Amino acid sequence: MPTDAPSNLPPVLRPEHPPVRSLDDLAARFAGEVRGDAPGVTLSGITLATADLRPGEAFVAIRGVNRHGAEFAAAAAAKGAVAIVTDAAGAEIAASAGLPIVVVDHPRAILGDLSAWVYGTGPGDDLPLLFGTTGTNGKTSVSHLLEGILGQLGVVTGLSSTAERHIAGQVIVSRLTTPEASEFHALLALMRERGVDAVAVEVSAQALSRHRVDGLVFDVAGFTNLSHDHLDDYADMREYFEAKLPLFRPDRARHAVISLDSAPGAEVVERCEIPYVTIVTPAIAADPDADADWIVEIGEERQTGTQFTLSSRDGRSLTTIVPVIGRHMAANAGLAIVMLLEGGYTWDALVAALDASRGGSGRIDAYLPGRTQRVSGEKGPAVYVDFGHSPDAFEKTLAAVRRVTPGKVVMLFGADGDRDATKRHDMGRTGVEGSDILVITDHHPRFEDPDSIRATLVEGARRARPDAEIHEYSPPERAIIEAVGLVGDGDAILWAGPGHQDYRDIRGVRTPYSARELARRALRDAGWPVPEPVWPVPYPEDETPLSDPTRAW
Numbered sequence: 424m425p426t427d428a429p430s431n432l433p434p435v436l437r438p439e440h441p442p443v444r445s446l447d448d449l450a451a452r453f454a455g456e457v458r459g460d461a462p463g464v465t466l467s468g469i470t471l472a473t474a475d476l477r478p479g480e481a482f483v484a485i486r487g488v489n490r491h492g493a494e495f496a497a498a499a500a501a502k503g504a505v506a507i508v509t510d511a512a513g514a515e516i517a518a519s520a521g522l523p524i525v526v527v528d529h530p531r532a533i534l535g536d537l538s539a540w541v542y543g544t545g546p547g548d549d550l551p552l553l554f555g556t557t558g559t560n561g562k563t564s565v566s567h568l569l570e571g572i573l574g575q576l577g578v579v580t581g582l583s584s585t586a587e588r589h590i591a592g593q594v595i596v597s598r599l600t601t602p603e604a605s606e607f608h609a610l611l612a613l614m615r616e617r618g619v620d621a622v623a624v625e626v627s628a629q630a631l632s633r634h635r636v637d638g639l640v641f642d643v644a645g646f647t648n649l650s651h652d653h654l655d656d657y658a659d660m661r662e663y664f665e666a667k668l669p670l671f672r673p674d675r676a677r678h679a680v681i682s683l684d685s686a687p688g689a690e691v692v693e694r695c696e697i698p699y700v701t702i703v704t705p706a707i708a709a710d711p712d713a714d715a716d717w718i719v720e721i722g723e724e725r726q727t728g729t730q731f732t733l734s735s736r737d738g739r740s741l742t743t744i745v746p747v748i749g750r751h752m753a754a755n756a757g758l759a760i761v762m763l764l765e766g767g768y769t770w771d772a773l774v775a776a777l778d779a780s781r782g783g784s785g786r787i788d789a790y791l792p793g794r795t796q797r798v799s800g801e802k803g804p805a806v807y808v809d810f811g812h813s814p815d816a817f818e819k820t821l822a823a824v825r826r827v828t829p830g831k832v833v834m835l836f837g838a839d840g841d842r843d844a845t846k847r848h849d850m851g852r853t854g855v856e857g858s859d860i861l862v863i864t865d866h867h868p869r870f871e872d873p874d875s876i877r878a879t880l881v882e883g884a885r886r887a888r889p890d891a892e893i894h895e896y897s898p899p900e901r902a903i904i905e906a907v908g909l910v911g912d913g914d915a916i917l918w919a920g921p922g923h924q925d926y927r928d929i930r931g932v933r934t935p936y937s938a939r940e941l942a943r944r945a946l947r948d949a950g951w952p953v954p955e956p957v958w959p960v961p962y963p964e965d966e967t968p969l970s971d972p973t974r975a976w
Contacts, residue, residue, distance in 0.1 A: 435470070435609065436610050441467045446523060449466070450525045453525070461523040467480060468542070469482075469541050478503025482507050531633075535608070536638045538638055540638075544611045544639075553621075558647030565647060566625045567584060572759060572788075576776055578621050581621070583607065629656055642767075651845075683710065684708045684709065717734070718735075724748065724750070726805060728746045728786060744785060747791055749823030750819070792923035807820075810920070814849035821853070821857030825857065833910055836866070837877070840867055851879070855893065860891075863895045864898070868928070903938070907949045
């Protein structure tokens with residue numbers, strides 16, 4: 424049985440030809456006290472994790488919630504570490520490892536700048552253009568849309584999102600929404616080696632709070648929206664909002680594009696400390712009359728995509744299609760286009776790539792893994808798998824599915840265990856209000872009781888619509904079979920939560936699992952034609968996990 428051990432996680436990538444740095448220079452630059460034999464010691468990288476450490480690198484030992492990283496100094500030495508960087512308490516713990524130690528006051532706080540120095544990826548270095556997107560929902564979609572449009576412009580791209588890391592066409596599954604600073608700077612150095620010209624980065628609030636994007640200055644920062652989420656990490660919505668604002672300061676970004684679709688967008692504008700432009704999508708905005716520099720007007724909506732027109736105050740406009748359903752996805756695409764414009768790409772080039780009436784393809788050529796991704800065929804019920812896991816995401820995506828579905832809409836979802844429990848009632852409410860039939864199941868229970876999680880979701884739904892048709896099934900392997908049994912030709916299922924992920928976290932074990940493949944199998948077993956998958960699946964076609972729907976894979 425697989426485990427959530429480092430060996431089962433995607434690899435941390437390094438530049439093939441990293442700079443070589445002197446340990447003495449490191450100590451001098453970061454005001455560190457050197458203990459042990461440092462003269463002549465050089466390093467070619469740094470890491471926070473011994474599992475990822477490579478010979479010749481320095482191990483940065485940081486105090487965690489339960490343990491100090493310095494406790495792993497001996498393991499670091501055994502794997503070829505040349506030095507330890509830690510605080511005074513860590514230095515005492517790590518002394519017996521026999522490596523030279525650089526003692527600094529706050530290793531976590533300097534990790535970004537330290538990483539930038541080690542890999543030569545700081546603000547003054549020769550780097551690709553950096554586009555960073557933050558917000559509650561839409562970060563991943565905007566990042567992939569940026570990459571897609573850049574590809575249409577002929578640009579060699581890099582990407583770092585919740586779903587994947589891309590390096591000039593190479594695809595690696597992601598570990599964190601935003602990687603640790605040491606990992607990100609190494610990734611950026613590798614992208615530079617491979618000729619990447621522009622990088623799209625998903626920037627979470629946690630990344631800003633936990634110093635994961637320190638040492639970087641984005642050329643353009645984008646803000647999508649703010650809604651209820653992540654209150655397991657932040658005391659309240661105000662603290663969550665404040666955590667995102669540092670991205671809009673001169674030490675973090677040079678230009679900004681701010682969406683006014685959610686009410687907090689106006690405050691981001693008020694407190695933005697860098698040059699900015701604004702954008703609004705009246706069809707979904709909290710204030711449809713908000714005065715913005717750019718407007719996204721929604722056109723025809725189909726199961727294959729959403730048409731929209733992006734126009735500016737000065738009379739420029741282009742019309743194109745984003746290849747997924749949803750007005751919110753058109754809003755994401757509009758934001759991406761304006762971010763590229765602010766990054767220096769010309770309006771004429773963007774029009775020529777995207778607008779069919781002026782020689783373009785007429786659509787954005789982007790793949791958005793697990794974002795309202797249709798996994799069903801042309802005949803039978805439409806089944807969409809989506810990563811959305813907040814009430815706001817549910818509301819927008821269900822509305823999008825409703826507009827392109829002639830029949831009934833079934834909503835299937837679960838909730839994360841050991842995460843923000845305050846949103847669960849609202850998840851149940853929005854799920855039942857936007858669907859004809861609600862099916863509650865499990866998601867990542869982690870160490871929480873899945874029965875209790877489902878009960879809270881059902882309770883929220885029942886409060887909102889006591890007379891609604893609500894089903895509860897566990898595990899999700901059974902739930903999707905039951906959901907497919909509730910629909911026919913012209914109906915739709917939205918399975919929200921799992922999206923692109925290929926595992927479930929069950930008591931700390933990453934268990935192989937693909938909602939997309941399970942949905943295809945359930946449709947096929949029900950007699951509906953399904954297309955061949957275009958993504959990797961976690962188990963071979965000849966294995967049949969659906970044959971035992973009670974098994975928690």
